[in-house]
Amino acid sequence: MKHHLAKISLVLASVLFVLPTYASQSLLNDTATAKATEQQHNKQREAEFSSQEKKLQSQYDALVKQRSDLNKSIDSLSAQFQDNEQKLSEKEKELTLATGSLGEIFGVVRQSAKDVQLEQERSVASIGLKQDVATINDIIAAKSIPSKDQLYGLWQSYVHQIRVSSQATIINVPFVGGSGEIEHKQVLRMGAFALADDNGYLVWNSDKQIATSYTVQPKQALTLNTDMRAEMPVVAIDATRGALLEQLANNPTVMQRIEQGGLVGKIILGLLLVGLLIGLYRAVILMSIKSKITKQLKDVESPSDDNPLGRVMLVHKQDQSPTIEALELRLLEAVMDEQETLEQGISTIKLLAALAPMLGLLGTVTGMIDTFQTITQFGNADPRIMAGGISMALITTVLGLIAAMPLLLVHNLLSSLSEGIRNLVEKQGVGLVAQSAERKHSTDSQIAQEATA
Known part of the structure; x- marks a missing residue:
C-alpha cells in the first residue's frame, strides 16, 4: 500500500514538473512572435513618419518661399502705393486749382435755381412751364457741376419767367367749383400776380395744379372781361400774390x-x-x-x-x-x-x-x-x-x-x-x-x- 502511494506521488510530481516547463515555453514563443510583429509594425510606422516628415518639410519649404515672395510683393506694392499716394495728392491739388472757379459757379447756379424754384412755386407765371420746373429740380438735386444743357435750361427758365410776367394772357387751367368737380376753363393771367375768371380772382394751388375761387372778392376785382388793352384799366392788384386776398375772408362782415x-x-x-x-x-x-x-x-x-x-x-x-x-x-x-x-x-x-x-x-x-x-x-x-x-x-x-x-x-x-x-x-x-x-x-x-x- 505504501509502495503504491509512493508511485502515485512520484507520477504526480513528474506531471507537475513537466506542465510548468511546457507553459513557459509556449508563452516565450508567443512573446517572441508578438515582438517580431510589433517590430515590423514599428518599422512601417517609422517609414510612414519619415515619408510624412519629408512631405511636410517640402510643404514648409514651399510656404517659406511663398512667404518670401509675398514679402517682396508687399514691399513692392507698398512702394507703389506710396508713389500713387504722392501722385494722387499732386493731382488733387491740380484738380482743386483747376475746379476752384467751377465750384463757385456750381454754388451760384444752385442758388439761382432755388430762387427760380421759389418763384415757380408761388407764381402763376409757371403754369404751363413743366419743362422749366423739371430742369430746375434736376439742377437743385444734382451733386456735380451742372452741364451745359442744364445751364442753358436755367437761362431759358429766367427768360420764360420774365416774358410771362410781363404779359396778360388767357390760358386754360383745371378749376374746382362749388360742386367739387374739376373742369377746364379759360382764365386771365395777369403776369405773375393773379388769375381771374368771370367772377374775380382765383387761388392757384401749385402742388395740386388746380385753381379755386376766393371766398371774398375785393372791389374793382380783375375779371376775364376786363379790357386790358385800355389805356388805364383800373383794377385791384394784390402785390403779395394772394396773401391780402386771403385775408379778406378773415375780415368779418357787419352781421x-x-x-x-x-x-x-x-x-x-x-x-x-x-x-x-x-x-x-x-x-x-x-x-x-x-x-x-x-x-x-x-x-x-x-x-x-x-x-x-x-x-x-x-x-x-x-x-x-x-x-x-x-x-x-x-x-x-x-x-x-x-x-x-x-x-x-x-x-x-x-x-x-x-x-x-x-x-x-x-x-x-x-x-x-x-x-x-x-x-x-x-x-x-x-x-x-x-x-x-x-x-x-x-x-x-x-x-x-x-x-x-x-x-x-x-x-x-x-x-x-x-x-x-x-x-x-x-x-x-x-x-x-x-x-x-x-x-x-x-x-x-x-x-x-x-x-x-
Missing part, C-alpha cells in the same frame, strides 16, 4: 361783428332800435303839432283843440276868473299839461342812451372773464384762442357807444323841438295874460272916469 357781440350786443341793438322808433314817432308827432301851431297862429280868432296853443287859447276864452292872477294860474296849468304831453317818450330815449354804454361795459367785463377762463384752460400760447372773448368785449363796447350816440342826438333834437313848442305856447299864454290885464285895466279906468264924471 358777423354783431354775432361776435353775443346776447349783450343784440340787447344793445334792440335798445337802439326801440329808441329810434320812439324818437321817430315822437318827431312825427311834434312836427305835426308845430305845423298845427303855425296854422293856429294865422287864425288866432278861432282857436282849435287839436293843438296845444289852441287849447290854451280856449282856456283863456272860456275863463271866468275874477282876477288876472287866477287867469295866469289857469293858463300856467294848461301850459304845464301841454308840456307833459310834449315831453312824452323823450325821457325814455334818454334812459336808453344811458343804458347802452352800461350794457357795453357789461359785455366788456363778460368777454374779459371768458378770455381769462380760456387762458386758464389752454394758456396764452395761441392768441387765436383768446380772440373770441376779446372780440366780444370790444364789440359790445363799440355797440354800446354806437347805440348811445344816435339816441343822445335824437333826445337832444326832440328836447329842442319840444322846448321850442313849449316856449311858443308859454309866450302866447303870457301874451294872453297881458292882453287880459290891459283890457281889465282899460275897463277899470273907464269905470273910474265915469264915476268921477
Whole structure:
C-alpha cells in the first residue's frame, strides 16, 4: 500500500514538473512572435513618419518661399502705393486749382435755381412751364457741376419767367367749383400776380395744379372781361400774390361783428332800435303839432283843440276868473299839461342812451372773464384762442357807444323841438295874460272916469 502511494506521488510530481516547463515555453514563443510583429509594425510606422516628415518639410519649404515672395510683393506694392499716394495728392491739388472757379459757379447756379424754384412755386407765371420746373429740380438735386444743357435750361427758365410776367394772357387751367368737380376753363393771367375768371380772382394751388375761387372778392376785382388793352384799366392788384386776398375772408362782415357781440350786443341793438322808433314817432308827432301851431297862429280868432296853443287859447276864452292872477294860474296849468304831453317818450330815449354804454361795459367785463377762463384752460400760447372773448368785449363796447350816440342826438333834437313848442305856447299864454290885464285895466279906468264924471 505504501509502495503504491509512493508511485502515485512520484507520477504526480513528474506531471507537475513537466506542465510548468511546457507553459513557459509556449508563452516565450508567443512573446517572441508578438515582438517580431510589433517590430515590423514599428518599422512601417517609422517609414510612414519619415515619408510624412519629408512631405511636410517640402510643404514648409514651399510656404517659406511663398512667404518670401509675398514679402517682396508687399514691399513692392507698398512702394507703389506710396508713389500713387504722392501722385494722387499732386493731382488733387491740380484738380482743386483747376475746379476752384467751377465750384463757385456750381454754388451760384444752385442758388439761382432755388430762387427760380421759389418763384415757380408761388407764381402763376409757371403754369404751363413743366419743362422749366423739371430742369430746375434736376439742377437743385444734382451733386456735380451742372452741364451745359442744364445751364442753358436755367437761362431759358429766367427768360420764360420774365416774358410771362410781363404779359396778360388767357390760358386754360383745371378749376374746382362749388360742386367739387374739376373742369377746364379759360382764365386771365395777369403776369405773375393773379388769375381771374368771370367772377374775380382765383387761388392757384401749385402742388395740386388746380385753381379755386376766393371766398371774398375785393372791389374793382380783375375779371376775364376786363379790357386790358385800355389805356388805364383800373383794377385791384394784390402785390403779395394772394396773401391780402386771403385775408379778406378773415375780415368779418357787419352781421358777423354783431354775432361776435353775443346776447349783450343784440340787447344793445334792440335798445337802439326801440329808441329810434320812439324818437321817430315822437318827431312825427311834434312836427305835426308845430305845423298845427303855425296854422293856429294865422287864425288866432278861432282857436282849435287839436293843438296845444289852441287849447290854451280856449282856456283863456272860456275863463271866468275874477282876477288876472287866477287867469295866469289857469293858463300856467294848461301850459304845464301841454308840456307833459310834449315831453312824452323823450325821457325814455334818454334812459336808453344811458343804458347802452352800461350794457357795453357789461359785455366788456363778460368777454374779459371768458378770455381769462380760456387762458386758464389752454394758456396764452395761441392768441387765436383768446380772440373770441376779446372780440366780444370790444364789440359790445363799440355797440354800446354806437347805440348811445344816435339816441343822445335824437333826445337832444326832440328836447329842442319840444322846448321850442313849449316856449311858443308859454309866450302866447303870457301874451294872453297881458292882453287880459290891459283890457281889465282899460275897463277899470273907464269905470273910474265915469264915476268921477
